[in-house]
Amino acid sequence: MINKVLIANRGAIATRIIRTLKRMGVTAVAVYAEGDAESLHVRHADEAYSLGDGDATATYLNTDKLFAIAHECGAQAIHPGYGFLSENANFVRRCDKEGIAFIGPTPEQMEAFGLKHRARDLATQADVPLLPGTGVLESLEEAVSEADRIGYPVMLKSSAGGGGIGMQLCHSETELRSAWVSVKRLSANNFADDSVFLEKFITRARHIEVQVFGDGMGKALALGERDCSSQRRNQKVVEECPAPNLDDSTRTALHSTAEALLSSVSYRNAGTVEFVLDADTQKFYFLEVNTRLQVEHGVTEEVFGVDLVEWMVSLAGGALPDLDQLRADLKPSGHSIQVRLYAEDPYQDFRPCAGLLTQVEFPEGEGIRIDRWIEAGIDVPPWFDPMLAKVIVHAADRDAALAKLQQVLDESKLYGSETNLDYLRHLTRDETLARGEVTTRYLNQFKYAPARIDVLQGGTLTTIQDFPSRQGYWDVGVPPSGPFDSYSFRLANRLLGNDERAAGLEITLSGPTLKFSAVTSLVLCGADIDAKLDGEVVDLNKVISVDAGQTLSLGRVASAGARTYLAVQGGFDCPEYLGSRSTFTLGQFGGHNGRAIRTGDVLHLKPSAEADLPDIDVSPLLPAISNTTTLRVVYGPHGAPDFFTDSDIDTFFENEWEIHYNSSRTGIRLIGPKPEWARKDGGEAGMHPSNIHDNAYAFGTVDFTGDMPVILGPDGPSLGGFVCPATVITADLWKLGQLRAGDKIRFEPVSIEDAVALEAAQNQQLASLSLTAPDVTPLSDRGTPVLSSLSESEVGEDVVYRAAGDHFLLVEYGPKVLNIRLRFRAHALMQWLQANPLPGLRELTPGIRSLQVHFDSQQLDHATLLAHLKTAEQNLSRELDSLSVPSRTVHIPLSWDDEACQLAIDKYQQSVRKNAPWCPSNLEFIRRINGLDSIADVKKIVFDASYLVMGLGDVYLGAPVATPVDPRHRLVTTKYNPARTWTAENSVGIGGSYLCVYGMEGPGGYQFVGRTLQMWNRYRQTAEFTQPWLLRFFDQIRFYEVSHDELQTIRTEFPRGQYPLKIEEGEFRLADYEALINDNADSISAFREHRQNAFDEELQRWHRDGQFYSDTFEAEEESTEEVWPEDATIVDSPVSGSVWQVEVEEGAVVKAGQTLLVLESMKMEIPVQAPCDGVVSRMLLEPGNRVSAGKALVVLSES
Secondary structure, eight states, X not given: OOOEEEEOOOHHHHHHXXXXXXXXXXXXXXEEXXXXXXXXXXXXXXXXXXXXXXXXXXXXXXXXXXXXXXXXXXXXXXXXXXXXXXXXHHHHHHHHHHTOEESSOOHHHHHHHHSHHHHHHHHXXXXXXXXXXXXXXXXXXXXXXXXXXXXXXXXXXXXXXXTTEEEEEESSHHHHHHHHHHHHHHHHHHHSOOOEEEEEOOTTEEEEEEXXXXXXXXXXXXXXXXXEEEEETTEEEEEEESOSSOOHHHHHHHXXXXXXXXXXXXXXXXXXXXXXXXXXXXXXEEEXXXXXXXXXXXXXXXXXXXXXXXXXXXXXXXXXXXXXXXXXXXXXXXXXXEEEEESEEGGGTTEEOOEEEEEEEOOOOTTEEEEEOOXXXXXXXXXXXXXXXXXXXXXXSHHHHHHHHHHHHHHXXXXXXXXXXXXXXXXXXXXXXXXXXXXXXXXXXXXXXXXXXXXXXXXXXXXXXXXXXXXXXGGGTOOOOOOSSHHHHHHHHHHHTOXXXXXXEEEESBOOEEEESSOEEXXXXXXXXXXXXXXXXXXXXXXXXXXXXOEEEEEEEOSSOSEEEEEXXXXXXXXXXXXXXXXXXXTTBSTTTTSOOOTTOEEEEOOOOOOOOOOOOOGGGOOOOOSEEEEEEEEOSSOTTTTSOHHHHHHHHHSOEEEOSSOOSSEXXXXXXXXXXXXXXXXXXXXXXXXXXXXXXXXXEXXXXXXXXXXXXXXXXXXXXXXXXXXXXXXXXXXXXXXXXXXXXXXXXXXXXXXXXXXXXXXXXXXXXXXXXXXXXXXXXXXXXXXXXEOHHHHSSOEEEEEOSSSEEEEEESSSSOOHHHHHHHHHHHHHHHHSOOTTEEEEEEOSSEEEEEEOTTXXXXXXXXXXXXXXXXXXXXXXXXOEEEOOEEEEEEEETOHHHHHHHHHHHHHTBSSOTTOSOXXXXXXXXTTOSOHXXXXXXXXXXXXXXXXXXXXXXXXXXXXXXXXXXOOOBOOOSSOEXXXXXXXXXXXBTEEEEOSSSEEEOSEEEEEOOOSBOSSOXXXXXXSSBOOOTTOEEEEEEEOHHHHHHHHHHGGGTOSOOEEEOOEEEHHHHHHHHHHTHHHHHHHHHHHHHHHHHHHHHHHHHTOSSOOBOOOXXXXXXXXXXXTOEEEEOSSXXXXXXXXXXXXXXXXXXXXXXXXXXXXXXXXXXXXXXXEEEEEOOOTTOEEOTXXXXXXXXXX
């Protein structure tokens, strides 16, 4: 009896074998190359062992590694699957030598049938009809002579080959001579045997094979036949059982012939006898025997209701019933069809396509079987067979099976690297296939014409976006993304008559080159761009017809504006992620594989009905895009006199601000005067007066990250701890998308009523394509951000209602201190609003002492909302003391002072601020500002503390903002001023009184203590990730220490579900917490006093040393104005920004297209490439130098 089996294979066959082993109660042992580490066969197995990095030779074919693992795990048997070692006789012999059962035929049988000339001899002895052919050929001249005797066409075949490898059809002597060397080489490379032979080729041939199982004692059992005639390059594409259009006498003859052949050699285990059947004469001829389980065995299992893998394992373990008994029980039923899903591009001659799969979905149901190894998030490696899955259906008859197959393929969804799924959808609807009249050459004439766009060049930053983008996940740190200039984007879709949610392309600074495979229409809107269709200039803001085969080339965006939008009829076809197709590049999801498009990508077009689109002049609807812009804003949520002085607010509105080169979709950084501030510091929220206890941000709010304001963009964070004096109105958010480095802007306050009216007019304008312009007067008296308030005497806490633009309202509770009671109050309001919603209410996002209400002001006015919120407060104060919430304790690893944190600090000192007091060691800064004796004391507190999760999404993607439950564990720091531009994913930091785990790579300001595992799982559900985010409100985090190297391993395993966390269910009661505070009041007070003294000392040091106001490092712009030789080639800067890296030295010989240096602009790395061959005679700039668009960077001379 076999109790443990090692599967010496990968992919779909490995998962299929594991399924049977588990049902049998046999332990399944998987092996895997590191490139396959995320394969389902690794996850499904009972045990899994790595074969290391490398291709098949270094991994799955490395028999020393396989046997070492087999002995280590105690495997009693090895199942080879198909391919790899499944027909390697020497491997079988070594299994015998190592005392491990091989689940398959004997080595002698493999050798006999593996060499085609020997197989023909055995077939002759068993009276199996043969095609005219030869034995092993000794020379090319012999081959030519034999081909003349047999008659062309002939097939030149490897004697040791299989699976369609090492064979070529030859119609003439010229083709035979040409194929001779390549076929012998392929044979030698793949099978270590370069012997070849010839066989007559039948023009209208069907490929029919019989599934046989032998007991090794002389009995063989045929389990029906399969038609595998749908082939491409001798690789099967469609397989079915039983074979259609086959008369009973031929069918019976095939079965008996196959049984006789394998009985004659006492064949052991599963095998397949393959025949060529002449479609015109119905005669069949022996082709070969495959001494293994076939890829297409599943259709036989479906029709006969058997499990061939179970038979194989049972026979190897001596437990298979007698074949005569099995024969008596066989009852074929219905029809089964299989198609193979490959990572290949049928439109590009079936080119293999390795890469990321971001969507993998298959239907389930009766008669549907999917053998697969893939799931969303898997990166298909380039080193192995490209088959992803086998789609198998079973139904009562062939017509029903074909209809079911079509339905299953239609409902299946694969996205990412290219696959043949759409090709199979078309193929299964072909009339020839439907009639069952397929021959082996049939697919050569099948025409496939997909609707797609091939990306020949990706441009600087080109992403798929949609409108109204991603909604409903602001409370867990998922930004809306979507088009930065939504007006231009929506106008493009409107001109095409597209659904408003149709996905289009956002093109930043310079555009892509796109080749269209199908007839369609497109529109370009937004900033002016150099656009040409097959070399002819095309206009913006009008419908352009495109023919199949045409190429659209988009160059640089003009000097005004930053983004152009491309819409195509019907929109781009890509999967939704959290309800939207918009790309969030920092989060690596949405759009095309969560990133900008690049050369080699394929963009699919959604089907659309042909429409006669009118030629509409929309020039009156086009807003001016220039380098000077006025942004209309609603004052608030934070203003004077609470946070800013009146003078600060006056300066904010009167000043002309410059766009910083380090701006992006996350936010537009501004250069301008620093505030005087109304406070000396942020108290427990941080040392800088810009610091506040974390609250949710509104879209388009102006966020003072220290002394530098940033207008948050569509990829900006949802939660943070900085004040925001104004919020751009919804009708003007589009303008942010057209700002570029060096532009100038002013802020203009307007009333909420006017903001709502302007949005309504803009919507009407897009709907009607006619100008709608309401009268709006800038406010002479900007008033106050506070819309209303309630007193402590009325509702138990002071409540303030702050305006945050025209779609957000911020509800704040109590004094500006950290008090978990206030967080409970916000939670209670959130629950009340969820139970008592209003039409137009969209999202509720809690902060530390606040709740942000996101609503549609076109449906719900501020006055109605305020009245509803005040009604809630009358009920909440009485219930608070008895409130309790679920509170899990989640234990997670922490790599203390991780290398990634130090890298971020180094980058900050290089490109943002040279002399910050928290550099070069954040830990030393934390020690100093908290008055601790050593960094070891800091470490002890961090690992002793239990951190209560107060909010999610700080910064991004489920990242927790948490505070220690025990106030004596609350370390206080200030945040970076200005913020970092880069932070490693899952860095752990402290800012103010709060700890944050960064959900993803991006900007940040918390002081580092280390790094941990992922807070977000993009594609997979595991025991810990029942949704993409790990943590919940009011969870408690406990850290345990691991090394940097240990964490790297954990970060690999955790998203796969291979690193379990200790999670303890519990409850957090406000009454218990307040009892803890009261019982330890004296020691808590002493701790706070000591901490405040150290905080004050640090603040005084800042003032004394001139560090209170950030000495922000601004790269100086280097003058490059010189006179160059007339024959010199000057390479200039395409954008404003700074030099990030220099890739070549003076004197270097460079080729056209070679990268010379890399610029950083708008948080994008922009390579500057040589326009021609030459020698670098002058490199004008160094890393860190600032440049403006058009400035000379490099001088090239002729080589």
